[in-house]
Amino acid sequence: MRVGQPQQPSFFVLDTGSDVTWLQCLPCAGKNGCYEQITPIFDPELSSSYNPVSCDSEQCQLLDEAGCNVNSCIYKVEYGDGSFTIGELATETLTFVHSNSIPNISIGCGHDNEGLFVGADGLIGLGGGAISISSQLKASSFSYCLVDIDSPSFSTLDFNTDPPSDSLISPLVKNDRFPSFRYVKVIGMSVGGKPLPISSSRFEIDESGLGGIIVDSGTTITQLPSDVYEVLREAFLGLTTNLPPAPEISPFDTCYDLSSQSNVEVPTIAFILPGENSLQLPAKNCLFQVDSAGTFCLAFVSATFPLSIIGNFQQQGIRVSYDLTNSLVGFSTNKC
Template sequence: MPPPLLACLLLILLSPAAARPRSVAVEAPGPAARPRVFPLRARQVPAGALPRPPSKLRFHHNVSLTVSLAVGSPPQNVTMVLDTGSELSWLLCAPGRRANASAPRGASFRAGASRTFAAVPCGSAQCSSRDLPAPPSCDRASRQCRVSLSYADGSTSDGALATDVFGVGDAPPLRSAFGCMSSAYDSSPDGVATAGLLGMNRGTLSFVSQASTRRFSYCISDRDDAGVLLLGHSDLPFLPLNYTPMYQPALPLPYFDRVAYSVQLVGIRVGGKPLPIPASVLAPDHTGAGQTMVDSGTQFTFLLGDAYSALKAEFLKQTKPLLPALDDPNFAFEEAFDTCFRVPAGRPPPSVRLPAVSLLFKGAEMSVAGDRLLYKVPGERRGGDGVWCLTFGNADMVPLTAYVIGHHHQMNLWVEYDLERGRVGLAPVKCDVASERLGLML
């Protein structure tokens, strides 16, 4: 998890998955392991569905990526957010054997109903993890390990560090540690029937590490129901992946998140024009601040101030003939997005004519174009015009000390995390096409 000065990433609020829940499948060791495919959902959800830890921004309108899992014995179907920017998986746990009657179906885990549920004792190695933002503590009375989440409103939530079995398809069930949290949640009609978060970074308590999964990948669709998540190894000849190495400094640095999926940003282009950004601005400094993280749990992308200013100036210049700028120095959507435009109400912006923004890495690039460039600010009007903002935010306004690439800019892009070779692979692809091809292959 990020150190304190990185603790402002956007919490992507949790959403229901419409598909029938399916078990997580984790690869067995060895070259013959068969990868597993299951749906990855993207949904817009209301604010307030679950508490927000300070490591994620409190946005009012968010999209989450959710997967459906089977946990416990007998198995309980739960829906969790897939977050490559977090370590500790956690579930909202009902206080007794029965779920809260006011909660949506699947919105909590009934720990007392699982015969394989076990609290982690204080003396265990898991209770001594140094990767979590707040170290676990010991309940002296019960001698059980406790974990805490601190929320953006200043409140906290405590829970037991526990283990239980996660369904792994036709492989043996996986026993995994997670936080069994007792936080309140929104049970209104607009609430979200989601039980928790699946931590997928490189920390010792992440699901990836505990499952010994050395490669996983996903495709985030621009539709709600066509995403796909693949756990395990697979050769995908129809996906010509370009790889960029994960970046790791030789020595520990105070503001470098060592368990994040960090890559090296080397340049940015707008409409094919390179921005005049010094290489030193795009690289981590001597403290570790300035790393670039790929995060499925953040919606939009954040650039540090100097890079953002260069992007803003060039994007406004190239779009001047197409869109009138908002020209309101006092307005910033969610306090970080101030490159905004006026678009007549009821009309979409001219997306196909907007200049693409390309993020350049060593050996790979990510191009953001069309509908992914602008976001309509809900409820914001200027006369007869709506307000649309560029989906790149100014990290300095949050503040953040890192570049963060959110999942909105990973749509229709195959993203592979290869921990064996220390690299991230990227390939443009339509997710529905990839899903069909994977169905035929696997």
């Protein structure tokens, strides 16, 4: 995506778990105000289309956390891993690949940013809130495909396109308590083709708005309730007794020494969707390589909060399509 006029090429992290789109901006707030990124940090002074948003504007009122500085709207976003961004809310012209320039999009110009953003310029907010990119574009649908973590190719993001015909479809579930999250209907999980003995209620939102399961491209590793994770872990261990174990490496507790293995087969892990559809994860999406010595760990962890998350590592190579008009989400493997 390109930002401003003249256009500056920028690389972003896609995040379906938050709403504010932002990029790092000059001047940085002190020595550690900006993290290291691949491209030059955006300078709003050099863009003719950059316009700060006032404190009493409609856009500023849409923020979950906002302040005011000399009538400029100040935004702040904190993420679950402790990362954060603070800066000035503005409107700017964005240009997507193979698309016309789109003016007056609300974005954050981050002057104080900290976190593991993998050298990206910033983050594209694709959550369900009113200030997310999909909401501002009034998109009827969007889809993305995240390439493998070691791929030289780029991940893709498309708006207003039909999902692949072979997509496995599940309803999106609305939660008024957390409107930014993209909840999906999941009724169970399986390991090695055998359904796990867990109740479908473990993935449902309760009366207080807690629980449920979201698809979050901004979280790396899938997180499950502790009881669900233990059942998954025991089932996986029972089918991998032929693999040499390795010491656990935080945050993982189930690891293997595959340094002497030339070909490894692991049981298929799947999310069971309505209609007896089964989203089977590729083997490479189930084991996470944690070092260069050949240590791989089960790429799932026990959640520390009452929410299940399908993380981006498990989404690699899967085109995830959101039909916002009909509140559906589709999954199609090998569609990057």
